Amino acid sequence: xxxxxxxxxxxxxxxxxxxxxxxxxxxxxxxxxxxxxxxxxxxxxxxxxxxxxxxxxxxxxxxxxxxxxxxxxxxxxxxxxxxxxxxxxxxxxxxxxxxxxxxxxxxxxxxxxxxxxxxxxxxxxxxxxxxxxx
Amino acid sequence: xxxxxxxxxxxxxxxxxxxxxxxxxxxxxxxxxxxxxxxxxxxxxxxxxxxxxxxxxxxxxxxxxxxxxxxxxxxxxxxxxxxxxxxxxxxxxxxxxxxxxxxxxxxxxxxxxxxxxxxxxxxxxxxxxxxxxxxxxxxxxxxxxxxxxxxxxxxxxxxxxxxxxxxxxxxxxxxxxxxxxxxxxxxxxxxxxxxxxxxxxxxxxxxxxxxxxxxxxxxxxxxxxxxxxxxxxxx
Numbered sequence: 001x002x003x004x005x006x007x008x009x010x011x012x013x014x015x016x017x018x019x020x021x022x023x024x025x026x027x028x029x030x031x032x033x034x035x036x037x038x039x040x041x042x043x044x045x046x047x048x049x050x051x052x053x054x055x056x057x058x059x060x061x062x063x064x065x066x067x068x069x070x071x072x073x074x075x076x077x078x079x080x081x082x083x084x085x086x087x088x089x090x091x092x093x094x095x096x097x098x099x100x101x102x103x104x105x106x107x108x109x110x111x112x113x114x115x116x117x118x119x120x121x122x123x124x125x126x127x128x129x130x131x132x133x134x
Numbered sequence: 135x136x137x138x139x140x141x142x143x144x145x146x147x148x149x150x151x152x153x154x155x156x157x158x159x160x161x162x163x164x165x166x167x168x169x170x171x172x173x174x175x176x177x178x179x180x181x182x183x184x185x186x187x188x189x190x191x192x193x194x195x196x197x198x199x200x201x202x203x204x205x206x207x208x209x210x211x212x213x214x215x216x217x218x219x220x221x222x223x224x225x226x227x228x229x230x231x232x233x234x235x236x237x238x239x240x241x242x243x244x245x246x247x248x249x250x251x252x253x254x255x256x257x258x259x260x261x262x263x264x265x266x267x268x269x270x271x272x273x274x275x276x277x278x279x280x281x282x283x284x285x286x287x288x289x290x291x292x293x294x295x296x297x298x299x300x301x302x303x304x305x306x307x308x309x310x311x312x313x314x315x316x317x318x319x320x321x322x323x324x325x326x327x328x329x330x331x332x333x334x335x336x337x338x339x340x341x342x343x344x345x346x347x348x349x350x351x352x353x354x355x356x357x358x359x360x361x362x363x364x365x366x367x368x369x
Binding site: 094096097100101103104105107108 | 206
């Protein structure tokens with residue numbers, strides 16, 4: 001890999017890592033979610049410094065050009081990330097449901113009048129696609 | 135038997151007075167709780183005026199989560215039986231007694247079945263085909279012989295209440311899959327005749343592609359319920 005490319009990519013990756021660290025530091029990104037990004041940044045750095053590793057990897061997976069290996073890895077990484085988000089969304093959905101039920105039951109047990117419907121006019125509602133209520 | 139009748143509802147303000155009135159005249163001893171799934175038509179106010187217990191969900195969560203909120207209420211209130219009863223007028227209050235009796239007789243869950251009741255409303259060909267499919271899948275996966283597994287009319291004893299109040303309840307599509315989960319958790323299931331009527335609501339399963347999406351989700355959910363890890367079912 002030419003030195004010029006190495007310098008440019010290292011600078012960009014370094015910037016990415018700095019942004020991630022800064023997001024974590026400002027508590028905009030939770031620590032447990034940051035490691036995936038930090039790990040991906042670190043592996044980019046590794047592949048820039050040790051281009052022979054990428055070549056060896058290309059050889060191993062049977063790809064023709066190193067770029068294909070790189071793109072393949074990127075897509076794999078993004079797919080894994082999406083799957084991870086789906087899993088987290090599932091957890092969040094269940095937690096929101098449980099909380100909403102608890103809130104409704106708590107209000108009921110305290111005899112509090114339920115507030116008017118939470119949805120304001122013009123507010124788009126997430127369609128649950130629930131046939132039993134259609 | 136202390137019985138709580140749970141009516142999950144979304145935008146049923148027009149139907150609630152009749153549904154609740156009919157229930158009251160047939161089942162004067164039972165408590166009635168209306169779980170309002172963030173209706174936009176004042177269903178909760180109507181239910182409160184009718185003297186029902188009203189549990190109002192702050193967000194629209196869907197049928198399954200609304201039913202589950204009602205079951206949680208019943209379980210915490212220490213009811214012997216919780217009956218789930220649709221708010222659109224398709225269930226007949228006279229069918230509640232046999233279900234409650236079945237639970238009193240030792241069943242954990244009693245299901246109202248339209249196929250046991252001659253002359254019950256069956257719905258269009260699509261609905262009939264869907265029910266056949268779910269019943270066949272249900273039977274093939276678990277050996278359960280329930281012929282109307284998508285029925286919303288159920289009576290739950292304490293064990294079924296505990297199961298359905300937990301995270302093991304498939305709250306997104308709680309039909310045949312919930313029964314499979316109950317069966318696999320070792321609960322005793324039974325069915326009784328129910329003279330289903332046509333829903334009073336014009337909009338229903340027949341809108342566009344919804345029925346197909348529902349059927350596809352149901353099949354997947356059934357498979358998940360049937361193939362899920364056994365140790366997740368016992369707690």
